[in-house]
Amino acid sequence: MTVDQSVAFDAPTRRIGDRVERVEDEALLRGLGRYGDDASIPPGTLYAAVVRSPHAHARIQSLNVEKALEIQGVHEVLTGEDVARWAAPFAVGVRQPMEHWCLAVDKVRYAGEPVCVVIADNRYLAEDGADAIEVSYEVLPVAVDPEIAAEDSAPVLHEAVGSNIVNERNFNYGDPDLAFEQAAHQVSLKVKYPRSSCTPMECYVVVAHYQSASGTYDVLSNFQGPYALHSVMARALKVPGNRLRLRTPPDSGGSFGIKQGVFPYIVMMGLASRKVGAPVKWVEDRLEHLQGASSATNRVTHIEAAVESDGRVTALRYDQMDDCGAYLRAPEPATFYRMHGNLSGAYGIRHLKVRNRVVLTNKTPTGLNRGFGGPQVYFALERLMQRIAVELDLDPLEVIRRNLIPADQFPYQAPAGALLDSGDYPGAVERAVAEGGLDELLERRNQARAEGRIYGIGYAAVVEPSISNMGYITTAMTADERRKAGPKNGAVSTATINVGPLGDVSVHISSTPQGQGHQTVVAQVVAEVLGIDFDSIRVNVELDTQKDAWSIASGNYSSRFAGAVAGTVYRAAVAIRDRIAKVAAEQLGVDVEAVRFANGKVFAPERDPIAFHRVVGAAHWAPGTLPEHEGGALRETAFWTPPELTAPSEDDRVNSSLCYGFIFDYCGVEIDPVTGECRLDRYVTMHDAGRLLNPALVDGQVRGAFAQGLGAALMEEFAYGRDGSFLSGTLADYLIPTAPEVVEPVILHMETPSPFTPLGAKGAGEGNNMSTPVCIANAVADALGHADIQLPLTPSKVRGLIGIEEPPAPEHLKREVEAPSIEGGSALHASDSVEVPASPQEIFDSLLDPAVLAAIIPGCHQLVLDGENRYRADVTVGVGLIKARFQALVQLSDLEPPNALCLSGSGSSPMGSAEGRAQIRLTPIEEGRTRLDYQYDAAVGGKIASVGARMLQGASRVIIGQIFSRLSQQMQGETAPTGTWSRFKLWLRRLLGKGGAA
């Protein structure tokens, strides 16, 4: 009857694996995206501003909200008391008596910790209110460095725990001690991985509406999962899960794991809405985001290898310490256990000893950050492989080759429990060597070195895990504790496909993407399975916990989309196709096995094809005609959990992820011998992520991860002062790579499909975050011959490694600079002198006169006697854009009339705290003239330190200089300035013009 249908059979709709343009893009390119801050909000919505601690560790003595509430338009303040009344602390992954509330209830433990929430008519007024909140703190000693925090003598953050080490676990796989005993060589290394963040361009957004009639918290937020945290939030709000309705907007401005950390704010704003009796919206600002949102976990690792003479590693010992910040926030300590099963990396190492300690410090709590756990592990392991080559005088690539797991051993059971699903690691390395041009790069190194240039080559071989086992975190508990708590394992993915009455296909997934293009890939999968037009499919990625299919594993993390979510979509599509095939078989009068789908039609041999919409239309319009057992209306929700993701075993082995991709990177780095700048000459990255569903999108993931890895290697670090002040509060302080700094990597692929996912795909989104930092570090180590390489490799740090001596400063710029004696976030120390037209005694007496003191302190509104030579002062100080009014204490001490005295001051303001101390010495130089030498230490903390660090040195010099120039002015009355003073003023003016400080 039909002749052309064989064409359709031969040419089914192929979509999976195509470089399809993204369906997401048009809305985003036209400015029509709908992000968190664009969502329509209920009428009467109020706005929140969060008051945060300027101190890293302090006891809250009092909180006064009166002045804030006096501001017209400010309605309520949510405090720790409200939180203690309505909520509970967040559940923690380890058993310890420590409490983390969404607002500080008694103590603050990191700079930037939320203390209260001001709710007002708009964001500007809420911020006015926040500035008017008065908090008095008893400042406590801090623990900032994790190694010091782990010592017995360190200040303890959570007194009830009694120590800052809140979890320790020791693991033995195989017989590592024997292997070390028998090894020809032992190679060891200590490395530190710093704090950084992938910092999405969109900050956190929460719109919360407490519906008191049903006791429901209805929240819209750009949360990214994992949805296991929904349970943590519901528990903290003390409601059943169905009374926390959590919705996500259609678009999200990036996350990279970081938006997992919005969850405490979802609870906080829910309570704020309850307090004020209206919907409350909060949009985080960039300073809040950098200082208080989240961070990658910084780690200190001692790693050792037992090595044969040919470079083969027989055993590894890891001694790892994770600094999780002030609170162990869920899902921590997952940074450790996400990588646990595959700690032996890409290598056939059979013996493993691991000690994991979690230490808390006075820093922002850590959380998911792209690569999660990987950058930390591979920075230790791959740096060690490079050291083995150096110490045994072998080629580093040869050391990698000799240790790789052979291709015929997959699936490969790693000693700590990972079941490496598929791969050909040696094959990937050889292809990368050939296709990426390693020989040429080696030649370039030879040539560069022959010319006296500093050039190095680095390698990194990395196993990239994806699709996390939801039970891996329980490896932080002992087998005994796990038995009591009940087993945790698996990872359920969901997908729903609906075929409408007009034959239109809609898909819903609970993967909350943030720019990865999930809608496009899902449409590709469904178009191929159902043989329909790609453009006709609509994919909804908003998640509403009261209406949609979801489970605790839902969300966008652990690169679970391609393997798990797209695979589940495929299963849902197949399920609905099989149902439609039965309907079509009846309509076509054939066996169901004969039915095929392609090009928007349903076919069978020797039958006229029927349009897809006609076949499925029957399910809606004529259910009476359907075959037996077909209920009508076409909707399928698929749930899928891989059986390989079992709970940790009695002997602590855990298959922490379902899939394990492979990456082999190498790069050439040339170092500028003068500036210390590292320039990437070439970067080659080979990926095996299983079957690629859309290679264009995979390349996009690789490029993005590479740029972030480059930033982590060379630029990015969350810096903290010795007092725990946060010092990277702007994007001018926290440097992110821009277009001129990012080179284009050479991207290579091979595809070894995973046997464990429905489509054979694995995750690919995080690999270069794991491989690039250490690959660049290895190149720098090779260039400089150093073992101790610390990230980020900023020019100044690299100059230190090269050993470039700072040339002496020009004579006129020489200043005596010693280490400051005041501890602080931004500690400053300098000295200077000024000539004053008066005798030492006259100057000394003037300084003891409160009227003079009030006149010479810049911005002093009022000075009130508070004791002998002690004053309370009200002072406005400005640095750059920031101006703050300080309540200060000014004191004169160490009086040695008329030769010396000490002027000190300390104060606090909504912008932070400051203290300073100036030693003054008066030396007569001629009749009626005195040289006033001063030497000062100053330190600032809080917001000023976070956002103004670059300006502080200049600003403090100007402000302190002003004190003495004003003194000089006072001493000569209103008479015209003399030579020195004029010069001083000119200098001051120049400085003001340049420094921007006032």
Added chain:
Amino acid sequence: METIAKQGARVQLQLNGRVREGFAEPRTQLCDFLRHELGATGVHVGCEHGVCGACTVQVDGKSVRSCLMLAVQAQDSRVDTVESLAEGELMSDLQLAFRRNHALQCGFCTAGILMSCAEFLGREPDPTESQVRDMLSGHLCRCTGYTGIVRAVLEVANERKSKNGEK
């Protein structure tokens, strides 16, 4: 700090070709005014201190960071945002090139980047790659690694050149 006086002002400007008017306090940032008062939510606010470039709009034809400008300063100006780039429902050559080259992922920084690129191509019709990268250095993108963006801009420049050559 003292509360700033709340006196407001009507601010009138030409937004994407239409005269629009709204209420702004003296301290209201232009980005907030455009987004929340006039509904131009294509303007994205990423840092509020002039570094990330996501909020870039054109004021009288020049790229401006709308977080560093007050709404009252834009009185009587012509303000163009990303919403102005498409002609009706048809995307411009620049927008199409961004899609072809996978020059965006989350799209948040894209709104500002497109505005800088549009202005740049107007004054620099034949740019080198290094000029494009230099222009982009005023923007932060966390998703793409910039490759697709650079390619898209160079591609549009070439397209326009060959189109003009044909005429």
